[in-house]
Amino acid sequence: MPGSAAIVSRYGKRLTTILLALAVLAGALTACSQRPSPEALKGPAKDVFSAVQxxxxxxxxxxxxxxTAAAGSTAxxxxxxxVESATDExxxxxxxxxxxxxxxxxxxxxxxxxSRALLHARDALTAPAGSPQPGSPQPSGPEPSGPEQGQSGSGENGLPQVLAELRSATDQLKALMTKAGIQ
Incomplete structure (x- = not known):
C-alpha cells in the first residue's frame, strides 16, 4: 500500500513538528524561571532602589x-x-x-x-501641610512659622521620621546589592 506510507509519513512529520515545538516551549518556560543570581536580581534590585530614591x-x-500632598502621595x-512588580519577579x-x-x-x-517605608511615606505625604498626626498635641499660642514648627515636614506630620525610614531602607538595600555584587 503505497498510499498508507505517505499518510504515515505526513503524520510522522506533524508529530515531529509538534514534539519539536513542545521542546522549544518547555525550554522557553524553563528560561523564564530564572535562578536568583546577582545578574538576574540586578534589574529588580535597581528598580526598587530607584523607587525608594x-x-x-x-x-x-x-x-x-x-x-502638594497629592503629588507626593501619587509619586x-x-x-x-x-516595588510590587520587582517583588513578584x-x-x-x-x-x-x-x-x-x-x-x-x-x-x-x-x-x-x-515597601513598608514607601507605605509610610505615602500616608505621611497624604497629610496636608501643617496638619498634626492623630493623637499629637495641638500647638497653642501664635501661628508657628518654618518647617520646624508645625508646617510641612515637622515632627507633627511624620515626614522627618519617614525620611529617616526611607534612608535606612535605602542603606539596607544598597548594602545587600554590594554584598551580592550588583553594581
Whole structure:
C-alpha cells in the first residue's frame, strides 16, 4: 500500500513538528524561571532602589513645601507599584541551592522593608501641610512659622521620621546589592 506510507509519513512529520515545538516551549518556560543570581536580581534590585530614591526625593520636596500632598502621595503610590512588580519577579525565581535561596530571601526581605517605608511615606505625604498626626498635641499660642514648627515636614506630620525610614531602607538595600555584587 503505497498510499498508507505517505499518510504515515505526513503524520510522522506533524508529530515531529509538534514534539519539536513542545521542546522549544518547555525550554522557553524553563528560561523564564530564572535562578536568583546577582545578574538576574540586578534589574529588580535597581528598580526598587530607584523607587525608594524617587520617594525619598518626593518626601524631601514635601518637607520643603515645594509640592502638594497629592503629588507626593501619587509619586509614592507609583513607586509602590514598582516595588510590587520587582517583588513578584524575584518571587518567581527558583533557588536550587542554599546560597541562591538565601540571596533571594534577603532580597525579598529588603524589598519588604522598602515597601513598608514607601507605605509610610505615602500616608505621611497624604497629610496636608501643617496638619498634626492623630493623637499629637495641638500647638497653642501664635501661628508657628518654618518647617520646624508645625508646617510641612515637622515632627507633627511624620515626614522627618519617614525620611529617616526611607534612608535606612535605602542603606539596607544598597548594602545587600554590594554584598551580592550588583553594581
Amino acid at each position: 524617587a520617594t525619598t526625593l518626593a518626601v524631601e520636596i514635601r518637607i520643603k513645601n515645594s509640592t 509614592a503610590d507609583d513607586m509602590l507599584g514598582e 524575584v518571587e518567581g525565581f527558583t533557588a536550587p541551592t542554599e546560597e541562591e535561596k538565601s540571596l533571594r530571601d534577603d532580597m525579598l526581605a529588603s524589598f519588604a522593608t522598602v
